[in-house]
Amino acid sequence: MNFDASSLVDSEFGTVDRRIFWDKDIYELEQERIFARSWLFVAHESQIAEPGAFVTTYMAEDSVIVARGDNDEINVFLNSCPHRGNRVCFADSGKGRQFTCNYHGWAFGLNGDLKKMPKMGLYKNTPGFRMEDWGLKRARVGNYKGLIFATFCEDAPSLEDWLGDFRWYLDAVLDVEPGGTEFLPGGATRSVLKCNWKFPADNFVGDIYHALWTHLGGAEPTLGPHGGVVVDNEGSYQVSVNGHGWEFNHSFFGNAATMGDKEIIRYMKSREEAITARLGQFRAKMWGAVSSATIFPNFSFLPGYFTFRTYQPRGPLETEIHAWTLVPKNMPDEVKDRFRRGSMRTFSPAGILEMDDGENWEHSTTINRGYVTRHQKLCYAMGADTAVEEDLPGKVNAGQVSDHNQRLFFKRWAEMMKAESWADIPLAENTLDREAAE
Amino acid sequence: MNATANKKPDYGSLPRLTMEQAREAAYHLLAMKGEGADVGIDLLHRIERFYYKEARMLDEERYQEWYDLLADDLFYWMPLTESRFRRDPRPTLSPEHMAYFDESKADIAVRIGRIASNLVWTEDPPTRHVYIVAGIEAFETGVPGEYEVHSTFTQYRNRGENDEATLHGRRRDLLREVDGSFQVVRRLILLPQSVLQTKNLSVFF
Ligand code: FES
């Protein structure tokens, strides 16, 4: 498709063409140019802690299995049998030795290799048939501090280069305590929204602005107006790297406080000194602060509530949200349980804050059925980019209330949509690994 | 306790179960299999009336009156469910898992306070509800005045022009007879969807 993405996104002033939230052809091109060449989050390693453990999930519309092999290696492969194409595994999670297709009984190992099938002798006598040609298609796998990403794209850069210097910030939720993190048990909360996937991704990449109005009602009963939270551009930031973005202030437990559980705050305060010693003050103060983030394209999280979620595209007008809660492994069980309940009561489909969001994203999408409507542009112009005084990795904006990150998110979207191959996609310098090598 | 009488009650002072009490209540609900003796026909009839009235209160957004039907030691639980192979030895439902609702009475008060704030734009104009409760079975528990009740429900919502959701499910309740009426002490809500086929659960069950 000959497609001029830059005519749809003006990342300088900040406008976005509404057809990118509606158009079927654009959606199809996103599958090829965004999702099939990005590193996509698939699982946390704690979900498949032992050899044989697996989960099934999605990389956009592609169903995949994430399984831990006997050698402890983590494998990601398509959940579709190469024989007639049937879905292979129908459980959301489990443990086993192999995956056996329901249709004719082809059986695949924990790394996706074809191991055996009924009437195997017939294939043995088939000229040119080789077992090794017909395994489940494997993806490249990367792991950043417990978060497992995968891509089917051979040309994509390494996960380290894809995340780049954003990893320095990610440590403010992934490396706060020795021993790493885990997802709380029981699987994901999953729900279906009639919205384009980019609206929630855009919301988490930099839109604290909406919280002051959308979430008035959700926060008011627990904590008073605005949930008692102060949001302004003094001492707050937005950072963007390769389209990934994080808006934050330094309130340490500002997000966490809106869960309304004093014991959680007491616990977080008790850890502040140790976390500061580990990460330094700048990142320690991000741990549970008023903040939100998206890892391009569709993996988002909220520090403080520690909800981590993917926005799985299901056509231009539908999105499935899959959400988990991440905690440090060494957190006492009683505190983990408080986070389980706190995160669920705020950011799940029954959460008093999340329930405010969905309808906005749905109607921002569906209203574009109007021909004249969808030929209007959307405004992403808030806040001129403002340099910070500190020397920080990534593109950093002074102030968290801004469209800075959103402009760079859609800039990234347009770059990837326009590029014929990975060779045409710019990548920010990975200064973390350069410094480590020096 | 009155959740909406003043604008912002002291939620910290409202009834809340400890983690141990909530776990105990959850395991009790999981163990409820309708094995007690059937209650007498008159009592069953009164229990059925209670459920129809409760459903109508929720349809009519009479949340404060509904709140008063909840016992102070309420445990209100809608666990997540995953698709698992039959051979999988792990329990499908567990109080340690993530859930949609895992609530004490104080948490219900917060939810009611949210709607009562009149700042929830997604409930304004209000959603229209119809609740259908059926298949009510009630059993003796061995504790005088406490009954185990199983029921099925259909919860239909419609808002705006064409935004609708229909949820079907099953409930297991522990009811307590108080002053000639009933209170919900424990409630397990079983929704047969592993992926919720709607955007939210802005509704009580
Ligand atoms: S489709 Fe899988 S064995 Fe035939």
Ligand SMILES: [Fe+2]
């Ligand atoms: Fe929000």
